[in-house]
Amino acid sequence: MRHFFSVNQLDEVEIMEILRMAEQLQQKQCAIEQQRFAANLFFEPSTRTKMSFLVAERKLGMEVLDFHQETSSTQKGESLYDTAKTFQAIGANLLVIRHPADDWFHELKDQLSIPIINAGAGKEEHPTQCMLDLLTIYQEFQQFNGINVVISGDILHSRVAKSNAQTLKRLGANVYLSTVDGCKDETLDFPYITMDEAVEICDVLMLLRIQHERHQEVAIDQSSYLRKFGLTKERERNMNPSAILLHPAPINRGVEIDSDLVECERSRIFKQMNNGVYIRMAIITKLLRAWGISYEANTQKREKVVING
Amino acid sequence: MRHFFSVNQLDEVEIMEILRMAEQLQQKQCAIEQQRFAANLFFEPSTRTKMSFLVAERKLGMEVLDFHQETSSTQKGESLYDTAKTFQAIGANLLVIRHPADDWFHELKDQLSIPIINAGAGKEEHPTQCMLDLLTIYQEFQQFNGINVVISGDILHSRVAKSNAQTLKRLGANVYLSTVDGCKDETLDFPYITMDEAVEICDVLMLLRIQHERHQEVAIDQSSYLRKFGLTKERERNMNPSAILLHPAPINRGVEIDSDLVECERSRIFKQMNNGVYIRMAIITKLLRAWGISYEANTQKREKVVING
Amino acid sequence: MRHFFSVNQLDEVEIMEILRMAEQLQQKQCAIEQQRFAANLFFEPSTRTKMSFLVAERKLGMEVLDFHQETSSTQKGESLYDTAKTFQAIGANLLVIRHPADDWFHELKDQLSIPIINAGAGKEEHPTQCMLDLLTIYQEFQQFNGINVVISGDILHSRVAKSNAQTLKRLGANVYLSTVDGCKDETLDFPYITMDEAVEICDVLMLLRIQHERHQEVAIDQSSYLRKFGLTKERERNMNPSAILLHPAPINRGVEIDSDLVECERSRIFKQMNNGVYIRMAIITKLLRAWGISYEANTQKREKVVING
Structure with a gap:
């Protein structure tokens, strides 16, 4: 397989090979998942807050998923709830959200199994x-x-x-x-x-x-x-x-x-602004601890991954 | 050199010094190039697919080049082909492309020396x-x-x-x-x-x-x-x-x-959505292997780089 | 603390705990700050130059802050100077700037304490x-x-x-x-x-x-x-x-x-285009050296961070 343009390229044996390899990767989560992913979902303009979170996350060794609303599926009408669940499903361990609604976090509160940080809610809270x-x-x-x-x-x-x-x-x-x-x-x-x-x-x-x-x-x-x-x-x-x-x-x-x-x-x-980075590191740390998500591991050397199949 | 605003700052000796340092960096590729770069070129909105590829790439230890069409040279009329070749030239080891044309991959197929993954082609393939x-x-x-x-x-x-x-x-x-x-x-x-x-x-x-x-x-x-x-x-x-x-x-x-x-x-x-991350890891792995691009090295500790000159 | 939606969630003890943890993180800078951050501030479209800087920075082991003007506070009228100072305040060690003004760097020149690279100034310099x-x-x-x-x-x-x-x-x-x-x-x-x-x-x-x-x-x-x-x-x-x-x-x-x-x-x-990556690596290296910013450390293994408090 030199490129992957179409499933028609693959015969049945190759399809099954890829499915099994994917399953194997999924099951080995502990071995390769020393990474922790933070998703920054900003639905309003931001320089300071967004970049400050990014620096805080990277200083804590987290991987960052940088969401861009203007080129996202919210353009196809996807709700905040479905977007948040999507990020959880693809592996985010933390959501940082800014949204123009004053109370966007009420609907998310008890529906996700990862911590959420309010990075701005309408004109109510920051x-x-x-x-x-x-x-x-x-x-x-x-x-x-x-x-x-x-x-x-x-x-x-x-x-x-x-x-x-x-x-x-x-x-x-x-x-x-x-x-x-x-x-x-x-x-x-x-x-x-x-x-x-x-x-x-x-x-x-x-x-x-x-x-x-x-x-x-x-x-x-x-x-x-x-x-x-x-x-x-x-x-x-x-x-x-x-x-x-x-x-x-x-x-x-x-x-x-x-x-x-x-x-x-x-x-x-x-x-x-400088203090903003460190206060966000402290808050992220507190949340990850409360959820039992070890982030210290992130800053360690990642082990060599060997994938069979 | 405290800032770099203009070549007029540099005398001839300094210019030659920088040129030779650049050549040296280029020749030492093996030493510093344990990194593998994936470029995600999305010419249509996406949350799931784009973020899923990003997570897959990071889990495999790849560096990610996140292309934003709306602030790119495609705004100056650059073709997909020239954009793709550009990413290859600056060091991408893998291209992940979504484009509104049904058959965009036909023109790229035999023209690049790195693997390409179809992340969506018009209304034909995904x-x-x-x-x-x-x-x-x-x-x-x-x-x-x-x-x-x-x-x-x-x-x-x-x-x-x-x-x-x-x-x-x-x-x-x-x-x-x-x-x-x-x-x-x-x-x-x-x-x-x-x-x-x-x-x-x-x-x-x-x-x-x-x-x-x-x-x-x-x-x-x-x-x-x-x-x-x-x-x-x-x-x-x-x-x-x-x-x-x-x-x-x-x-x-x-x-x-x-x-x-x-x-x-x-x-x-x-x-x-969760499965999407692992299937993409499997496909990337298969492609990098087919091209003889070792990605396992990415997850190892990177060595200290010392640049003389 | 399971999520962080409002300061009203926190009692006085918890507030003080977070403030002290943030201070501690800030004071330990040497321990956790082996990272060096480059901020790429592009106020005009770019594929080649921006991606080339990104590759150069990552090859040097730098963290990258990717600024998007269209979703930034420049939309609220923030000046280039205030934006640049902001990035310095949140931890950028290097600014790479492209801006439509022919002479944008004159006002920044002596006002920042980090190196700046001109990635394009109006129709005057590149x-x-x-x-x-x-x-x-x-x-x-x-x-x-x-x-x-x-x-x-x-x-x-x-x-x-x-x-x-x-x-x-x-x-x-x-x-x-x-x-x-x-x-x-x-x-x-x-x-x-x-x-x-x-x-x-x-x-x-x-x-x-x-x-x-x-x-x-x-x-x-x-x-x-x-x-x-x-x-x-x-x-x-x-x-x-x-x-x-x-x-x-x-x-x-x-x-x-x-x-x-x-x-x-x-x-x-x-x-x-390929040469562009290495020339930028050379220029960044020269600047970081001139400012006494060690970047070699970036490519070393980062130490485990343990945060008390």
Whole structure:
């Protein structure tokens, strides 16, 4: 067999030979399956989160299945559930999913026999972002108790504002919100303050991206936003010397923050991205352990595979 | 040299140094080339087949070159032949190709010096799907002789119906077809039966996806298809206790099959996907052997590379 | 923790456990970071260059981060600078960038702490292509002195014509240009000759693709181009027996070259592609050395990672 174009090339003996070889490969799973596969299913654009998971997975020695929605069978109408089950069937040991639906994970929850990580659910949740924000604050202050955190920007459309606010409060921090009308989330029970007040009191200023693409009805005026509600150089000067600046990125330079402040001394924006890799490694590790999936084996030398038949 | 932006950075001595280093790397192929590269060239959407090949290749220790048509030079009008030759030139040891043309492999056949696997050719052939269907049936019945197989659904547009029917017949199975007008393939010489008859006699019911996107002239009525021609719960109850259910997926839930039956006890749909990985490993193994390409070496530890110059 | 859908799943103890595990992973960098990551950021279509870098990187044992612009945060308006910094932050040790701007690398130059390779800058520069062309000529003639090189085709829009002409001249070659009006680059100080003259004198005929997509105002007549300005079979017969033929591809078969000549005996077109892998390996090696990034370690066995906590 020099190429494989058609089953008509194969006689009955050859067909049976291939079937038996496949069965043999399947049964030897333990011998050749020291690999663990992570499938990254992103149904929305992402640079940071997707690449961060990829780096985390590779650092843990996992194989990565990189799904591209635009060239997948979801183009033929396949559901998220069927796509997820498919990846499980072909050997994924972990699914990392970002999907525009707010509650996509509810239908998957009890239906798969492998762990799933939420890498973004509509505008509701983005828990690994929340965890990396926590890590960045923790590395600065070694605790959360009594820390003043102000979350500012497009709170309504952010999938980190809500979980960050609630989790920081649980950990003992004092949480404030600051934004323009039209970006407020009325379901959140935290005090709203002005940006001028925010810079005075905060230990952590957590800026959020204005998601212009989601403000179709009442447009936010970009040109005046910075001056009225964003972090200008003037406001930055009023911040406490030890206060730090966070932003999940991508950044609208000149809108929520003066472009020159993106890499100022108190900015931890790129530190957050770096922390993202390690928080994801920790979460993956915890999950694989909970499921009894040994991943340590991945980083060992793989044995020589000899296939008879 | 801190970055490489322009040849103008390099003086003549540096240019010659790089040229000689490249030659040295090229000549040492045996030392550093324990890697084998598989290039997956998919010119049509795919989740299952593409990811299944990827898993198969990685399990065999192969490196994978993941081609994305939409960001490739085929956008500048490059032909399949030139694309295939390019991958061979840059070091691919195996090509896996899916392309919308029914006979794309004819022009490549004798022109490349590496094995090629057909991962889908227009509406004509999809031989690795056929092989994984055979494996799934074989695992159930340990043979094909006298097994009653009914292929049902969009036979006309399916690239597995034809080869499955003919190959199963060659292996001794009794093959029947069942579908609606407009989905029949008049070139196939097998008896057509109704779905009610099908469920009564079959050992294997092989459902095919209704490919709505290809029925532009006479639309198939989705709402009545299930009741008239698909696998309803009522019909499923009339199947032989040991009879099994196959579908190559993606599935139109509620069209060719009642959604609740996708994971019923007799369904082997996700088993098929799992089998796909191992059948592809077997086929790749056979091809690499036929060409004298050792792949076993890939799973060994790679040696330290030291480059002088 | 069976899945990770929300931070609300975690109690305070679990949150702190994950934060500490992440910190531990981050601090152990030396132990687990024998991997080196290359990020390939292509903002324009590419088959050859992108896949060639991928093969080069994998042959050097590097991990590859494959960026897809169309599903990235550049869709949310993120700048090249912020994207590049992001990849640095998540762990890239090398950036390979192709971007439509002619001078994209000027803004990145002194702002990153990792090496960057230009894989194509607008219509100005494509230095790794230049280097692989040089390697192909060098392998043929073992030197450049006195070699007659004719560059023919869409000189105006080519990002290799300029650097090839100037670099070959620096290395002692005699460089001529040959093309149609509308494809001439008036900034280049080399003699223009006809294609009939070119084939008589050249040792190296370097053909360039007619970039139809860039000729929006004055269309090039494809049907007559070959006869008037391209390499026909008649002209090829007048070439010196030892003269060779180069083309960076993709090729417009039947426009700049008769389709039958693409793989003629004097063609080095696919040899160029093969050389591209090794020249890129050499350049990457030189850069990583200049930055003190050891890549040799990558090809060694990775040690078992044990994570406490």
